[in-house]
Amino acid sequence: MPPLTFRNIIVALLLIALALLPVYAQLAGDRFALTLFTRIVIMALAAVSLNLILGFGGMMSFGHAVYLGIGGYAVGMLAKEGVYSGFVQWPVAILASALFALVIGALSLRTRGVYFIMITLAFAQMAYYVFAGIARYGGDDGLTIYKRSQFVEALNLSNKVQFYYVCLVILFAAIYVVYRLVNSRFGMVLQGVRSNEVRMRAVGFPTYRYKLIAFVIAGVLCGLSGALLANQADFVSPSVMYWTRSGDLIIMVVLGGMGTVAGPVMGAIALLVLEEVLSGITEYWQIILGPLLLLVVLFARGGIDGLLATLGERFTARRPS
Amino acid sequence: MSAPLLEVGHLAKRFGGIVATDDLSFAIPPGELHALIGPNGAGKTTLIAQLSGSIFADSGAIRFAGADITRLPMQKRSHIGLARSFQITSLFLDMSVIDNVALAVQAHAGHSFSFWRNARSEAALREPALAALRRVGLEGRAERLTASLSHGEHRLLELAMALAGQPRLLLLDEPMAGLGPEESARMVGMLRALKRDYTILLVEHDMEAVFALADRISVLVYGRIIATGSPDDIRANAQVREAYLGDAEAGHA
Numbered sequence: 097m098p099p100l101t102f103r104n105i106i107v108a109l110l111l112i113a114l115a116l117l118p119v120y121a122q123l124a125g126d127r128f129a130l131t132l133f134t135r136i137v138i139m140a141l142a143a144v145s146l147n148l149i150l151g152f153g154g155m156m157s158f159g160h161a162v163y164l165g166i167g168g169y170a171v172g173m174l175a176k177e178g179v180y181s182g183f184v185q186w187p188v189a190i191l192a193s194a195l196f197a198l199v200i201g202a203l204s205l206r207t208r209g210v211y212f213i214m215i216t217l218a219f220a221q222m223a224y225y226v227f228a229g230i231a232r233y234g235g236d237d238g239l240t241i242y243k244r245s246q247f248v249e250a251l252n253l254s255n256k257v258q259f260y261y262v263c264l265v266i267l268f269a270a271i272y273v274v275y276r277l278v279n280s281r282f283g284m285v286l287q288g289v290r291s292n293e294v295r296m297r298a299v300g301f302p303t304y305r306y307k308l309i310a311f312v313i314a315g316v317l318c319g320l321s322g323a324l325l326a327n328q329a330d331f332v333s334p335s336v337m338y339w340t341r342s343g344d345l346i347i348m349v350v351l352g353g354m355g356t357v358a359g360p361v362m363g364a365i366a367l368l369v370l371e372e373v374l375s376g377i378t379e380y381w382q383i384i385l386g387p388l389l390l391l392v393v394l395f396a397r398g399g400i401d402g403l404l405a406t407l408g409e410r411f412t413a414r415r416p417s
Numbered sequence: 418m419s420a421p422l423l424e425v426g427h428l429a430k431r432f433g434g435i436v437a438t439d440d441l442s443f444a445i446p447p448g449e450l451h452a453l454i455g456p457n458g459a460g461k462t463t464l465i466a467q468l469s470g471s472i473f474a475d476s477g478a479i480r481f482a483g484a485d486i487t488r489l490p491m492q493k494r495s496h497i498g499l500a501r502s503f504q505i506t507s508l509f510l511d512m513s514v515i516d517n518v519a520l521a522v523q524a525h526a527g528h529s530f531s532f533w534r535n536a537r538s539e540a541a542l543r544e545p546a547l548a549a550l551r552r553v554g555l556e557g558r559a560e561r562l563t564a565s566l567s568h569g570e571h572r573l574l575e576l577a578m579a580l581a582g583q584p585r586l587l588l589l590d591e592p593m594a595g596l597g598p599e600e601s602a603r604m605v606g607m608l609r610a611l612k613r614d615y616t617i618l619l620v621e622h623d624m625e626a627v628f629a630l631a632d633r634i635s636v637l638v639y640g641r642i643i644a645t646g647s648p649d650d651i652r653a654n655a656q657v658r659e660a661y662l663g664d665a666e667a668g669h670a
Contacts, residue, residue: 281523281531281539288520291509298471298507299578300495300524309530 102408103401107358110365114264118257130256136368137263138324143348143360144270145317150346151355152278153310154290158213159200159220160345163193163315165337167322169227172239172332176232182245182253186323193319194312196223201311205304208293220337228334238333245327253327263324267361270317275357277313286310290355351392353401362400420483422447422616423468423586428477430463430640437463438474439640445586450612452619452627455637456660461620462504464637465590468618469501470494482585496525500584502575504591504620508563515559517574518546521581549577553607569600576607586616593623605629628652636660 098104114137121130142164149155170189179185204215228236244253253259277283285306288296296303326332335341344367352363370388374381396403421444430438437460445451455461466472468479470491479487486494495501509517519542523529526541536542550556553573558566566574572592579587592608593601605626611617612630621627627634628648635645638660644651651657 276533276535279535279537280533281529281536281542283532284516284520284523284536285529287512288509291511292507295503295507295509296520297492298469298495298501298503299521300492300582301529302492306529 101405102411103404106404107362110358110362111268118260122257127256130260132368132372134256134260134263134328135325136365137260137267138321138328139345139348139368140361140364141263141267141270141324142318142321143345143352143364144267144274145314145321146345147349147352147354147356147360148274148277148286148317149307149310149314150349151353151359152283152290153286153307154293155205155307155311156213156346157204157216157311157314157342158339158346159216159218159342160314160318161339161341162200162220162223162337163196163318164322164325164341165223165227165332165334166193166196167319167324168326168332168336169233169239169322170319171245171323171326172241173233175241175243175245176239180243180246182247185245186320189319189323190316193315193322196319197312197315198308201308201315205307205311217339217342220342221339224334224337224339227337234333236334238331238335241326241330241332244330245323259327263328266320266324270320271357271361273317278357282306282309287355347389351389351399353399356398356401359399359401366400419446421445421480422482423618424480425468426478426480428464428467428474428479430460430467430472430474436640438467441477441637441640441642443635443642443645445616445618447585447616449632450608450617450619450630452621452631452634453637454621454624454627454634459637460640461637462590463640465501465504465588465618465620469499469588492524495582498583498585499588500579500582500586501588502579502590502592504594506568506571506575508571508574508578510562510564512563513559514555514561514563514566514574515543515546515550517563518549518577518581519543521578522546522549525582545583546581549581550574552580552611553577554603569596569603572596572600572604573607576604576611580611580615584615586618587611589617589619589621591621592619593621593626601626 117133118130121127146157146160149157167189170192171185174185174188200216200219204212204219207215233239251258253262278286285301289303289307293303322336325336348363348367349360351366352361353359370385371381374384392399398405423445426442428438428441441464453461453464467474470489474487478485481497481499509520522542522545547556547559550559553576555570555573555577558570563574576592593604596604601623608630619627619630631648633645634648634651635642636651636657643660644654644657646654
């Protein structure tokens, strides 16, 4: 059980708010909020998966959005071929993502620093162009999905509220899995690698295989996010794995707080809500978002999570005057 | 005499035109504290790197406990009982002190493909880690962030991490580097206590410490050992005085 710090209370409240969002949407008749937050929850799942390797493992993957595409196309291509069962689609999405991550990771994890960034980026761009070239599945224009994944009679993913809760349960499960992972022996190795990989090897850890497994787990979680995203949009196109999307994921992780369990969720909410609000104000909303991100990187190194932790310390450490 | 724990035979390593290790041979019997001294650039750190496996020799052989380990990679050497402390502090600065040592314990506790159980509450990792910290007098710092410790404490933590793997041979690369007189004295006391239980190869610039601690000393100059013997032998050796000790005294004057 995590301690009751200011930060943890805020995070708990946030998670409760996410769980109650459909109630608000119903009462206020705000259907758009539900659509927006479904998307946010799905992207938060992708950010949580990236955070496992970027935040805890120190692996700066710049091609993480590729798994959004792999997961999405697994659903889309199967649907196009008449296979609508989620019991087939989702395991295929997971397996395909795992396989991709295994190949990309096996090659790219032999390099580090800028080369690692470039290789992961190159793989993602390669996948982008490959999918853009497959005419049968829409090519550049993307692929419309006419029926969402089907599971059992009682579960209807076309129902917005039901779909939202499916996404949310998966997100919560993923957060819990990451929480257990990073505190296990495996997670300690991962954090040791982030901190000082040379020392890890000197002390006797074959670091490559641990990094590779983390890379595959992150790929799988993100692939699942891709399957959800395709269902949410009823559409999948190569643009979901374009390099700017990988950049968005990195921004979410950095903004929320690298290497913290709940940080990426806050980052995803912050980025996508800001995007929504700012784009309502001006067409050139990125001019506002850019400097805002700059401020976070310069003055709040731990991201939103770090900010909350500092605020909490201020509250509790307030001296008696 | 018992068989040597570490035996180096005709070891050679060159970097381009520079001969760092030149036909080097020596042996360390179990239980000995063997000191390696020599002027800057004599090849001490290169030798330690070859012994710990971070670089490989061009020719020659290294035998450890009877087995040839010349081509054994670094992480495997650590598993058979060779532990190295670093000359330049190399720690996990953004982790807690006990996490640092617990990682060293974990490295020797089989594979780490354990994904679910909380490693920080595993007694099998925490207790040996705490014991190693106690041994170097850092148990009071266990939960502190490693970056917040002093340089002297970092050196002690290095030592604790080397001990955590229950090594048969400790390779200590300048454990006194950068320590003040008081911290140095503390480290000497620590090493004196450790030498009862461990075989140690000590590379050190601090002559006072070396002569106080070592059973035998080897003097390395330009990649060659020019003399090996007891502290008294070395002090009396004319060649050594000329090549090194005279130098050092002049340098410290």
